[in-house]
Amino acid sequence: MTAxxxxxxxxxxxxxxxxxPLWAGYNTFYERVLPDAVTQATWSRxxxxxxxxxxxxxxxxxxxxxxVHYLFHRATAMIEMxxxxxxLFTNDAARGKGVGKRLIEAVYDKARLAGCSRVYWxxxxxxxxxxxxxxxxxxxxGFIVYRRQLQS
Amino acid sequence: MTAxxxxxxxxxxxxxxxxxPLWAGYNTFYERVLPDAVTQATWSRxxxxxxxxxxxxxxxxxxxxxxVHYLFHRATAMIEMxxxxxxLFTNDAARGKGVGKRLIEAVYDKARLAGCSRVYWxxxxxxxxxxxxxxxxxxxxGFIVYRRQLQS
Amino acid sequence: MTAxxxxxxxxxxxxxxxxxPLWAGYNTFYERVLPDAVTQATWSRxxxxxxxxxxxxxxxxxxxxxxVHYLFHRATAMIEMxxxxxxLFTNDAARGKGVGKRLIEAVYDKARLAGCSRVYWxxxxxxxxxxxxxxxxxxxxGFIVYRRQLQS
Amino acid sequence: MTAxxxxxxxxxxxxxxxxxPLWAGYNTFYERVLPDAVTQATWSRxxxxxxxxxxxxxxxxxxxxxxVHYLFHRATAMIEMxxxxxxLFTNDAARGKGVGKRLIEAVYDKARLAGCSRVYWxxxxxxxxxxxxxxxxxxxxGFIVYRRQLQS
Numbered sequence: 001m002t003a004x005x006x007x008x009x010x011x012x013x014x015x016x017x018x019x020x021p022l023w024a025g026y027n028t029f030y031e032r033v034l035p036d037a038v039t040q041a042t043w044s045r046x047x048x049x050x051x052x053x054x055x056x057x058x059x060x061x062x063x064x065x066x067x068v069h070y071l072f073h074r075a076t077a078m079i080e081m082x083x084x085x086x087x088l089f090t091n092d093a094a095r096g097k098g099v100g101k102r103l104i105e106a107v108y109d110k111a112r113l114a115g116c117s118r119v120y121w122x123x124x125x126x127x128x129x130x131x132x133x134x135x136x137x138x139x140x141x142g143f144i145v146y147r148r149q150l151q152s
Numbered sequence: 153m154t155a156x157x158x159x160x161x162x163x164x165x166x167x168x169x170x171x172x173p174l175w176a177g178y179n180t181f182y183e184r185v186l187p188d189a190v191t192q193a194t195w196s197r198x199x200x201x202x203x204x205x206x207x208x209x210x211x212x213x214x215x216x217x218x219x220v221h222y223l224f225h226r227a228t229a230m231i232e233m234x235x236x237x238x239x240l241f242t243n244d245a246a247r248g249k250g251v252g253k254r255l256i257e258a259v260y261d262k263a264r265l266a267g268c269s270r271v272y273w274x275x276x277x278x279x280x281x282x283x284x285x286x287x288x289x290x291x292x293x294g295f296i297v298y299r300r301q302l303q304s
Numbered sequence: 305m306t307a308x309x310x311x312x313x314x315x316x317x318x319x320x321x322x323x324x325p326l327w328a329g330y331n332t333f334y335e336r337v338l339p340d341a342v343t344q345a346t347w348s349r350x351x352x353x354x355x356x357x358x359x360x361x362x363x364x365x366x367x368x369x370x371x372v373h374y375l376f377h378r379a380t381a382m383i384e385m386x387x388x389x390x391x392l393f394t395n396d397a398a399r400g401k402g403v404g405k406r407l408i409e410a411v412y413d414k415a416r417l418a419g420c421s422r423v424y425w426x427x428x429x430x431x432x433x434x435x436x437x438x439x440x441x442x443x444x445x446g447f448i449v450y451r452r453q454l455q456s
Numbered sequence: 457m458t459a460x461x462x463x464x465x466x467x468x469x470x471x472x473x474x475x476x477p478l479w480a481g482y483n484t485f486y487e488r489v490l491p492d493a494v495t496q497a498t499w500s501r502x503x504x505x506x507x508x509x510x511x512x513x514x515x516x517x518x519x520x521x522x523x524v525h526y527l528f529h530r531a532t533a534m535i536e537m538x539x540x541x542x543x544l545f546t547n548d549a550a551r552g553k554g555v556g557k558r559l560i561e562a563v564y565d566k567a568r569l570a571g572c573s574r575v576y577w578x579x580x581x582x583x584x585x586x587x588x589x590x591x592x593x594x595x596x597x598g599f600i601v602y603r604r605q606l607q608s
Contacts, residue, residue, distance in 0.1 A: 027229075034229060041231045053226045073225030074205050076238045077179075077186060079193045086228045112302050119302065122295040128591055131584035138300040140582055143274040145297065148290040150264050150271065278444055280435035287432055331533075338533055345535045357530045377529030378509050380542045381483075381490060383497045390532045416606050423606065426599040442604040447578040449601065452594040454568050454575065 003061060006097055008106040011046055011055040011067075018064035019043075019057060026067070026089035042069075052081075056106050058090070058099045066090030068103040072114060083111035085121035104137050155213060158249055160258040163198055163207040163219075170216040171195075171209060178219070178241035194221075204233075208258050210242070210251045218242030220255040224266060235263035237273035256289050307365060310401055312410040315350055315359040315371075322368035323347070323361060330371070330393035346373075356385075360410050362394070362403045370394030372407035376418060387415035389425040408441050459517060462553055464562040467502055467511040467523075474520035475499075475513060482523070482545035498525075508537075512562050514546070514555045522546030524559040528570060539567035541577035560593050 011019060020039070027034050045051040052072040058065045068088045072081040085107050090099045104119075111119045119138075122145055123130050134140070163171060172191070179186050197203040204224040210217045220240045224233040237259050242251045256271075263271045271290075274297055275282050286292070315323060324343070331338055349355040356376040362369045372392045376385040389411050394403045408423075415423045423442075426449055427434050438444070467475060476495070483490055501507040508528040514521045524544045528537040541563050546555045560575075567575045575594075578601055579586050590596070 032229075038229060038231055042228045045226065051226065053228060069228045071226050071228070073236070074197065074203065074223050076194045076205060076221045076223070077184075077190060079190055084225070108300060108302060117302050118299060120297055120299045122297055124294050125296050125581075126294070126591065126596055128584045128587035132588060134298045135582065135584055138298040141297045141299045142276050142278070143297040144277050145272055145274055145293045145295040146286045146290040147270060147272045147293045148260060150260060150269050277429075278439065280432045280439055283432035284436060287430065292430055336533075342533060342535055346532045349530065355530065357532065373532045375530050375532070377540070378501070378507065378527050380498045380509060380525045380527070381488075381494060383494055388529070412604060412606060421606050422603060424601055424603045426601055428598050429600050430598070438602045442602040445601045445603045446580050446582070447601040448581050449576055449578055449597045449599040450590045450594040451574060451576045451597045452564060454564060454573050 006058055006060045006065065006099060006102065008056055008058050008102050011057050013047060015057055015064065016043065019055070019067060022057075022064060022067045022089050022091060023087075025091060026087055029089070053086075054110065056103060056110070058094065058103055060093075060097075063093065064091075065094035065097070066099045066103055068107055070107045070110065070119070072116065078117060080115050080117055083107065083114065083116040083119045085119055088121070100133055101137060104133075158210055158212045158217065158251060158254065160208055160210050160254050163209050165199060167209055167216060168195065171207070171219060174209075174216060174219045174241050174243060175239075177243060178239055181241070205238075206262065208255060208262070210246065210255055212245075212249075215245065216243075217246035217249070218251045218255055220259055222259045222262065222271070224268065230269060232267050232269055235259065235266065235268040235271045237271055240273070252285055253289060256285075310362055310364045310369065310403060310406065312360055312362050312406050315361050317351060319361055319368060320347065323359070323371060326361075326368060326371045326393050326395060327391075329395060330391055333393070357390075358414065360407060360414070362398065362407055364397075364401075367397065368395075369398035369401070370403045370407055372411055374411045374414065374423070376420065382421060384419050384421055387411065387418065387420040387423045389423055392425070404437055405441060408437075462514055462516045462521065462555060462558065464512055464514050464558050467513050469503060471513055471520060472499065475511070475523060478513075478520060478523045478545055478547060479543075481547060482543055485545070509542075510566065512559060512566070514550065514559055516549075516553075519549065520547075521550035521553070522555045522559055524563055526563045526566065526575070528572065534573060536571050536573055539563065539570065539572040539575045541575055544577070556589055557593060560589075 023039060042053065045053040046055045054070055056068050066089055069086045071084050071086055073084060075082040085104065088100060088103060090103070107119055123134060175191060194205065197205040198207045206222055208220050218241060221238045223236050223238055225236060227234040237256065240252060240255060260271055275286060327343060346357065349357040350359045358374055360372050370393060373390045375388050375390055377388060379386040389408065392404060392407060394407070412423055427438060479495060498509065501509040502511045510526050512524050522545055525542045527540050527542055529540060531538040541560065544556060544559060564575055579590060
């Protein structure tokens with residue numbers, strides 16, 4: 001492939017050394033530290049055909065610039081699966097190259113191939129930088145998220 | 153059971169005649185009309201052990217007062233499944249009886265039994281009536297939802 | 305006036321002993337304590353013809369149930385003054401009597417008399433209880449407030 | 457002054473031919489057309505010592521790049537006046553020069569000089585581009601605006 005071209009592709013097992021720092025960067029952005037066991041489980045699921053959890057990466061000249069994770073799940077108001085874009089992150093080397101937009105659009109393609117009619121995701125209401133992009137490629141739905149942490 | 157007691161329980165096949173109007177009422181609230189095929193598919197999934205989609209109903213003296221639908225799906229930041237409370241609706245007969253709260257708490261119980269550590273749902277930012285209740289039983293996360301409808 | 309009737313009227317100097325606890329209750333709700341000097345200045349301004357700051361109270365059988373403060377200020381996109389409803393509070397004795405709604409509507413009347421075409425106010429995005437009322441009597445504009453505290 | 461320097465200064469009567477298109481651009485952004493009488497009234501008030509309405513402009517090499525309007529008004533929870541930043545707009549020539557930030561900070565200076573302890577403004581919740589800047593120079597308060605248009 002031409003030098004300098006940014007390619008968005010499925011993650012492979014060989015990507016772990018470069019995927020892990022991107023995933024750590026993403027979690028740091030959200031001010032959380034995930035146990036290694038969670039990272040290992042999620043990574044394994046990307047390659048488990050029984051799991052509906054997937055990852056794409058953006059690569060340029062052998063370096064990973066960003067990741068996106070998506071998963072399919074049931075919904076009650078449609079017959080087909082819903083597609084949830086769970087995580088999106090790009091590193092400093094990706095800046096200004098439209099990598100975030102391409103990763104989102106690659107999920108659109110995957111969702112279409114899977115027969116989905118919708119892709120959705122969440123972002124914090126105060127994350128204006130991300131919303132500048134999201135407003136261009138999707139619709140701000142007006143829905144907000146409530147959560148309840150359960151004690152076991 | 154004592155007359156007048158409100159019971160929250162799993163839906164059964166015999167509930168369809170009373171569940172359907174509640175489901176229609178819920179969809180009317182969101183100003184949408186679902187094709188019958190969607191309703192049939194969703195109803196079937198409640199009784200399909202291969203599907204992670206479930207329904208609970210609130211019943212009083214043989215009459216259904218409300219419904220809640222929930223489903224489990226993968227997440228990338230936890231090992232266990234996430235629990236999505238997809239739909240919640242109560243009819244006029246339920247008013248003032250705490251039925252909405254009980255339906256939500258029943259989902260918490262189901263999620264705990266399933267080993268989940270979190271239940272979440274969405275509501276429109278302008279739906280203040282619902283949020284009065286949600287603020288009491290959950291945390292407003294600050295996250296908002298973006299969506300993209302896909303053309304096939 | 306008939307016993308039990310709720311009357312909304314301009315504040316008078318004699319109202320201070322009952323207005324002060326309502327004002328304190330309002331400030332407690334917002335988890336702030338105002339210096340006495342601020343309360344004194346604001347109270348004085350209600351009776352100062354040079355000041356565009358006004359107060360109305362709701363009274364029933366000689367007891368004050370609620371207050372509303374409003375003020376007029378310039379705007380750049382209209383010739384007439386804008387009317388800002390600054391504070392609204394009702395106590396427990398007011399519950400279920402529609403006092404909040406009547407106080408808001410009384411400000412609408414005052415604003416109309418003053419030649420204004422608009423009344424506006426702010427509420428915290430998480431205050432769902434208040435928004436249930438506000439959604440009935442006004443429009444949620446979609447605008448949010450940014451603030452900067454200045455160091456002197 | 458050095459060629460190329462961007463200066464933020466009080467508006468003057470001679471600025472009208474360049475201020476008017478900026479003001480029109482701002483109103484177009486908000487998809488509204490103001491009657492000329494409103495524009496004339498607002499323009500006049502900038503130069504009327506009896507009016508608390510003010511304008512600053514950003515100028516580079518004799519060309520205006522942006523405007524900000526601000527006004528002082530009473531508040532009930534502070535003794536000093538509150539400062540409302542009413543309008544902010546920059547044109548294409550201002551892009552990437554930090555003009556918006558400088559206009560906001562110039563209002564901070566004016567407000568401090570006037571003895572104010574706070575500057576505030578509104579922006580639409582969906583205006584992510586603006587919020588990227590606002591998050592850097594102010595605090596997103598969590599307050600939202602309700603409005604009621606009055607029939608005369």
